[in-house]
Amino acid sequence: MAFVHHISIRVPWHDDQWRGTVCKKPRDNGACVVLPEIAEGKRDEAEICIAGRRFDEIEESELPPCVKERASFMAPFTLRRNLTHPYKYSDSAAHNDLQPMGLQQPPFSAACIPFKWMRREFADDIARGWRLDYDLAREPTEPSWLAEAGWVQNGRNQRAMLEGFFSTIKEKRSLCFFYAKQTPFSDDRRRVLIGIGRVEQIGKPLQYEREGKLTEADTSYVWDVVVRHSIRAEVGEGGFLMPYAELAAAQEQGADVDWGRCLAFSPADRLSEFSYGAEHVTHDGSLSALLECRLALEAAKDVLYQADSVAQALRWIDARISELWKLRGPYPGLGAALSAFGVQNGNFLALHLADHLYENDDPWPLVDKVMRKPASLPPTLAKLVTGDLTDQWKALKASRLELLKLLARVALTNEQASRFYVRAERYAAGIDYEDSQLLENPYLIYEGDRFSVPTSDEGKLERVTLETIDRGAYPADVVNEKHPLPDQSRMSGPLDKRRVRALVIGQLEEAALSGGHTMLPEDLVVLGIRNAKLEPPCPVTEDVIDAVAEFFPYEVSRVVLKGGKPALQLHRYIMSKKLLSSQIHLRVRQGARFTFQDDWRARLDRLLPELDEADKDEMRAREEKAAALAELAASRFSVLVGPAGSGKTTVLRALCQHEQIAAMGVLLLAPTGKARVQLSQKCGHDAQTLAQFLAGCGKRYDTRTGVYKTVPGAPYKGCKTVIVDEASMLTEDMLGALFDAVKTSVDRLILVGDPRQLPPIGAGKPFFDAVTYLTHDQPNVVFPMVGKGYAELTIQRRHKQSGEQDGYPVDLQLANWFSGRPLAPGEDEIWSILEGTGDTTGRVVTHRWDTTEELRTTLLEVLRTELELQSLEDQHAFATSYGGVLGHKTVEFNPGAASEVEAWQVLTPLRNDVLGAKDINRLLHKTFRKDAIAWAGKRSDKRGRIPPPRGPEGIVYGDKVINVRNHNRKYVTPEAKALEYIANGEIGVVVGDLLKDGTNGKAPWLTKVEFSSQPGFVYNFAPWDFDDERSPLLELAYAVTVHKAQGSEFGTTILVLPKKSRLITREMLYTALTRQQRRVVVLHQGNLSELQKLASDENAVIPGRFTNLFEKENPLMLPAPVEVNGKWMDEKLIHRSRRGTALRSKSEVIIDDALAAHDVVAGYEVPFFSRDGQHYRLPDFTIEDQAIGRTILWEHCGMLSDEGYRKRWESKLQWYRENGALPLEEGGGDRATLVVTHDDESGGIDGRKIDARIEELFG
Template structure:
């Protein structure tokens, strides 16, 4: 065993709904967060529901839930006994003598498994620990089991690795940090800190029991029992540790509080040290983790109305201890290794041990003094074994090393680096390899924060916190080892520190919130709340004082009387300039002169409207062709243009007509799309954006980053069409435009629906470009220079169902579009839906809780997919494209088979949910469906002796017949298999949906190797991708996940015949755009399963719930930011009256403000009912003002014939109610209709409206 220096411990646990107190969840059905862990996939919800809330120590062994093996009971006050079985005891003859073995979990303990340490190379059997930690691991002793495995098997090797790992964990010195990979408070954070305490005991390693002990065929239980110090409860407080009160926040939300709980999540500061079940945590990361926990508690004080002074005091004491353990030079070992000493870490540990032994106060001894002595005489400070390894060449290298370089290495050693980071930073040559910007050693000495600045966004980043701790250690360390010129810092407000922290905040604002810049007050607020010690306490005058230094990396836009100062990353400023200049120049440039009979072109392409179509269908089709013709003209003649419209309006049809024009064909067309599905819809030759940018060296597949660069310009086709453009970030679009710099591009056409969710990442460029290009007056057809909008939804297969009224699902989706509705329905669509729950295109099903949802969903799936009793599994398989065996192959218990042809039905139906966790999230739903329809397949796949079908893969145990989704853009390497190879794309885009198919191994096949997981994707129906073991790496995100249910975000760019939409309430992720996106995925029918009454979801039609409006961008001008409640909005994208009422249009806002200015009380959109049962929503109702009721209607699109006709009908409806138009009123009129309209240019005459208010209502002029 190698003795390691003291480290701390991270422990992964599943989410538990009752503080991990050693009981079954209080609501097992509603806990979908735990399913992120592979071992919990066998969770039996039905069983757990019968024993919910029961103590584990009072259950039978066969009742214990699988989460117990994942440390869910770490706060149990009672001892728990669990039975452990070796994974191979029932499947391999070498382990058949293993017995079920009892393991005792004492109160307040967990069984820690350091999975990364127990991994080996599956081909060579080598362990990485030999080189890094000099473990006594014997490669030659690893047994041949007849199949490849990456897990260490030889029992003495297991003990060596486990003992070495736990040698670093010292009771009462090592802290244990509890974390989870998913909590219900956030869908985006996958490493969430739960709490922290001391390790109080590390118990002995345990060996399995055997029926007969066979030498050489033994194993140790990898789970090592560790006790911890955390005691207490939320009500009584915690002692000797902390648990964050996430459960109390969830209770607040359940009580109706509209908190965004994701803001309170404590995100672990590192992925590497919070992975693999249990892992070492360095002293520096432990400091960062405590600061994150402290910051989370401070945020929680307000909503929970509680002070956490005791917790802060405990954290402060631990921070002091950690700094003493960390010391001044935690990176000494990696730096010596980078210098060229193969065992640099061991040398550093030995020097530290020598200092500890020989000095009363080790913190006052500089280890670099011993390093200097070591290079003169190694044996004077090192053991003979290590001293021999420092030869004459190494000593000479150090002797003649430049003093500046020595100073730099000493500075690096103050930073807690790993070997890879230290090697990358070592000198100018190594700094160029990971893509670090070109900086000199002198530059880094003068500003160490450059280390985190240049490494950000690379594959080897160094965090801001790591550098910050090096420069701001406690006073005792800084006094003992002061920084020297030019590194010395001048306090917490050092300009170098402020700049590096600002860069970190601006990067996160872009990545996490989509904000491409921040105003000074938001930047300061985030700087002041950065979890640092010492904190940054910044005021505006201090920020102003360092502006010049910040300007080297941050573009600063000067403040005006109306606007604050803005701060923007220079890289994003360059991206903005590329997009802005391209769009503006092309829009202002002379356009193409093409004279065509555009309507005839459309008519010729689509053919005559059939005579047998209903009158309403003919009228609708005629109108659709008119707007297509108008759009076609502007797309053909504009150098930059947008084509927008929801699904079903014929965007693809129109683009096909455009591409057939000789003027377009002469220059050729490059077709791009952000998703694989959208790429397929565009036709042959289309590429994904990532594919294209990767080809032109502007995409990093390892980091997913897009960027600008010189050279490698595109010089192909002269016309470019990009579909699903709402999914493009500013970096995406900027990199694309940068690629076209030398292409002699004639046209760039951006296509999509701006009402959908904004992109994941920076900005909303499609929306901003649409706003820039949009004509002032958008009458039908809504077209103009560079702008074309399709609005008429007309699917050919529904021709004979068309009536004067639009499909109800389309009318419902339009309510979430943020646009003025042209719906002239007698009844508001929400009232109509609540009155009747079923239509051909829409069905509503109400549920109350997760258990109720599961039952309702089972019933709905059976009805909608026509699953018959007795053949439900076969029918379910057929709904996905499977076929039923007429006669099952011998020994093959599965009655259905799947082949390449199944791809045609992969997207025939789809379940959507806004979230991943909870009982209504995609994890629990997928798990439930797999449990219901794949149980037999999973059991058969786990028969490792038969090996008839591929074994379960990935975190979600996907098996034969499962519907799956690809999770990342993947280029298939030369050694990766795809069949057939001819014409194979060898690329799978993030979000592509497929089905696991493949051959099953016949009963007497001789080959006994591991079967690959074969997948056919709906976007590549003629090819099968073979996923093998190396594609599914431990702790990495699985490339494939179950996809019976997917999130709404993942559904963007896809369409499905039938959609099952799950809507929970409350749900902080719901937004206007999310609901619009969800309600436009179906082609034929959507079944909405809603929690509570459906009318509660009407509030999301308001701009208050727009996530697009909350993005801060400046593509064509500075944003105008307004704070409403706790949220910030861009004023340009919201319509809010002076009374802070959310409205649909700017015209309504102007009228409302004029009414308020004149002190006229009004009600916005108060429903008015007719005696015949019909109703309308007047824009404004002014009740009993001077004895008269006024009803105000503002008409916006009177140039649109259809709109105008409906407006006239509305006026007649008012008249039939006895409501007299203003111009026809007399002194006896008690109900008056005021009508105003937009001017011809799309504006509104405020002077005329003010005159109406004063003269006709107030009667003062």
């Protein structure tokens, strides 16, 4: 039976079903420009003029670039194109006489290019493995640029590679998987499956013809090979398109579409099979892709419940799954297993053997024959099985052969098979299982590979996934009945304990990665497994977990929730919990405290400007800073908490300058490069990133894998005080690795940050948990907010302008609305300010937009105003706004430019959506950098020469960029004192190369970047660092996501807020609104008042993150899951009354519960409008007393000891008076009666007094 591959075909996103038309809204399709060909050639204005028209009705010169990228694969008509070789107009003699070639694409077809096979870096290995007629010696050596281009250039070689690729794609048998690299529906970086059908017909590679000459064998070929497919607009026997268009239409009509569930992503373990334009897809990859689509279609049914096409597509998938299992057979990993054994090109040998086997045959008798008698193979294949291999095979122990067969049962890559078969590689990768253990439990291949490390210098690692092992352990009946697994490896049924354990581990790993949970309620784990994309399904129940729990030790532990409900937790988080909680508890509750005979207030006064006695806020600020300093110095562990501008780094600077503390050494750490620089500059002391420090301290951070870990021994020996800034960004793994390093050697460990910001990307919320633990038994501390191991700064001063004294500036007042803290009663004033007269201080500017076109116009106008541009054509002023210097002929970006790169920043919660960060960057790039882009495309220019545009975004000289992956980088100047490391999120500017006019030298080809976090150092990036298939290391950074901005500060921020997005949370808004130093400009979709609702606990992400860090030290901190509007949250972290109202404080909960107990219906934060209807305030509770026809407004006052809060409450009280709401004690007003209650002096509330007041009001 001839070997069969399937094919993946990349297409760009299209807003009208790929029917051979221009997009209906070309400008709104920013997802297609992830492909470099489209990014370079897309002209929005031109496409708008032909929007919706068929490609065959448009002049070829006017066709959009997406035509070349297969945007017409569903066109019901023939499309003809003329292809001109890209080197025709070059100085290459082999190409400049090539004639244009006509390419005819029949209806429902795609012109496919297997780019990986045509890349010289891969071609040689592929050709050897496939025994193709490829010879590197045929490749041209002149001109030099052609030799260095990286592509296969010789015609014979091109033909060999193209024919080799398509030789295993079989008409009528192979499936074709269409996918997009990006869609507007998700920020997920995975590929999205668009449709699946069958390959109907494959064209032949076309060879270019020469002008006036006979075509030679070495003449270049057209790389586009036409593949016809069976998919049609109506779902039928030929396949289907995923119903994304229908879902988008339903969403526009108001349907709630969960795109995370409705999108079908390419299999996580098969990334290479869905890359490089067109690529082979294995049977395992196909099965996995079909299961992904099935799961997404099941989710889509919740929205498209009347669509019969979804049911038809599901039936088609089931039929293909059955078919694929027969094709797959029992040993899909045979080639990889043979390679692991030592056969050179084991996959090619496996292909040959497949031609001599029937469908679903056992290959091992034939394998044994050829390994013992290689002469039975054709001569070219016989060379693969050397005499040494034959001897090795004959001497092979039975257990080693069984392991080889087991690995062949699984569709592993060559590297994965080698990692588990070759014991030396296995141990070097950190996998401590023996052969016998793997044979007894195949799932240990997945479990053991989760934390394996690269064993080669390249540092690349593709881990084995759970789904891959599951398919090998549970083949379909047609395979299993004929080829059952050996007894020791065979599963007892779908609920085999080995499978259940691995699936539990998989659920907990995914929960940690995507949800930040370090433990999960058992019932959520059960539901996750039952709903997983598995075949056969695993119908696990709580009883099953009970039965197999004894098999969990060393990987999973059972823990409890509040009330005794069971939960599950990975063993490593049990260990990190023990380490962190015990260390913090011992250091704070039992550790001997340090004593200092210091006047900390006097130290602060010497450090700060002279005090204005009239500035009461500043007096209180210094009082709390002094109290904080005393606690940080005395405690062995402490947290310093405070919002932006509260003076945390001032406190740290004073601490670091203390003679006794400085003499014992101070180590400053931060999670990001930018935070490191800010901490160092503000404290006047060197700092490191946490990754840098841990990588050099027992390798507790692996720079190759990005994993933080604990290591036996190798304690840190150095400074006695360790301070970590931006601690809210630390995961439990990061903090655990740090504690592991310093637990025995450091006197004083201080975590600094704002727990109300976004939680870390990764597992846990340890800073938040530590703050909660340390304040749990001291909740009524009012001022200063200092206790054992805990200090909070509450008075924000950084943003104050001269003349401002009491209270917060308006921008911080807005941010505090989303802080999750209880708010004083006058804080709702912010909304009347912003929606009424506006902020007269200029700190907050708001602009409304409704459509994407309005946003584009508004955003460009805001930038023109904020950057003081003469017009939208003022490209020079734009460039100088972030570090450029106006030179003789152009704006130059010299080393040192990065110091200005964060003068302003556009922020958005979204990355890929319409007008997410990617789309905004493209808009600004095309508008303000078009001259630089054109300059980069020229070979000569009076201004000099710069590198060509790089990557899918076309990054050029002078662009503002962001590094998107932690990585080591040695190519830096100067080398002395260079970090040789760039952290994810570091922002910089391209400062080279610029070869000035009249200067001799090679054309610039390196992109040189200086980062603001590493001033004075310039890093070199080569063209391959921008490979779009490998995800470029640099992206444009005129706009970045709020997550990327965390830990950074900017002069002015411009925040773009769409109306509806699951990504907009309370913490995200709080983080976004505290990034600015001078001003924030908010571009909001719809009414500004819509943002008010996002401040509730229901829109917070921290309460939905399950952790149990301090459960032993304080059982009250056990998680208590409760479902709130379809989301699971920890009940102790939200304020919700008994009747389900989401509130802001415990005091409000007590009041609402009391009202409910008296059967009083009350609305929460219902707007009370002024007499003229132009302004409003938000009373805590509004009660419409219909019995006597009165309206009662109930306000509860806390924090009135703060001067600013008190003044704003007095202002609100006066506003109530002016608008007909008078206090109860004065008989009420003509429009409402105002009831006011207060916290007591300790910050508490007396429930008895509340009950008494309600009795007084309602009897």
